[in-house]
Amino acid sequence: MNQEIIQLFDEYTHKPLSREVFLSRLTKLVGGVAALNTILPALEGSYSASAIVAEDDADLHFSTAEFPSPNGVIKGYLVQPKNAKERLGAVLVIHENRGLTPHIKDVTRRIAKEGYIALGIDGLSQFGGTPTNEDEGRTLIGKLDAKQNLENMMSGLSYLRTLKNSNQKTACIGFCWGGGIVNDLAAKDPQLTLGVPYYGRQIDATLVPNIKAKLMLHYAGLDERINAGIPAYESALKNNQIDYQLFVYEGAQHAFNN
Structure with missing residues (x-):
């Protein structure tokens, strides 16, 4: 194209x-x-055509999560494997700048299908939840307070650790806007085990020493806007001996996973 x-x-x-x-x-x-x-x-794209795991998959349990944050009640799409025989790791799934879309819900189901507790957090909970109109979702994302938003995401990780079938190990994965939040959380939450940002903005190099989690960074080769921040970020990761992997997919566009 x-x-x-x-x-x-x-x-x-x-x-x-x-x-x-x-x-x-x-x-x-x-x-x-x-x-x-x-x-x-x-x-x-077409959400119905791109969905990989069915909304009523027989191996999964679905529910709406509600948990407190300093800014009110936050909601999310909680998916868990049925009949797990041991406690499981938990993954916070953070959407792009349109809100908790059907695609991100499908990603949440895919992760649960692999044997993890997965929470697709609704970053627009403070506005009553993600609207069906994605353009409205984008507008609302722009109205979020950055500090409050990060507090809400931290509350999501804390909630996952409280679940009775959680083994207390938590990871987060995010896309675009959510990928940037993953980088924020890696520097903010010392309990985070793994952060997986997809084409997300990088954090300031001064925050990198705070990272305790392992990172797996994914970028699109043609994504000039985001990729401009890679050299400084990778240099800071190396200088601070952060355990990370970085992948650039040549020929791929920004949001290639969306």
Whole structure:
């Protein structure tokens, strides 16, 4: 797909660009409405087509989690393996800048299917939860207070450690906006075992010495905006002897897992 189209879609999903303006610019870029109707589904995808684990998978138990944070009650999509014979590790799943979408719920189910307790946290709980309109979700993400948001995420990790079938080992995985939060949590929570950010913004090098968790970092080769921060971050990780792995997928675009 034309890189200009990808860059326009990235601008739409990460900057204050209305859908009306996005569609107008995309129509001009592809040469007309007919081409737009062909390309748009490929850009935005289909949740029903991309789901890997069924919403009613017989091996999993599903529930809505509710737990306190300093900023009110936070909710999430809690998925656990049925009939586990031992205590399990727990994973906090952090969504991109649209909220707890069906795709992130599917990712949560995939992780649970592998034998972990998985919590897809709703970062928009303070606003009543993720709206069905993703553009509204993006707008609400921009209204979050960074300090309060991190407190909410920390509360999610604490909640996972309180579950009776948890072995107290916690990891977090996040995508785009959520990937940046994973880096924040790695520097904030000394109990975190593993952080897995996908194409997330990097934290300031001065915070890296606080990291106790192992990190597995995933980046898209064509993601110039995020990749600009890799050299300084990796240098700080090396200088502070942080246990990490870093993968760059050549030819891949930002949000390749979404």
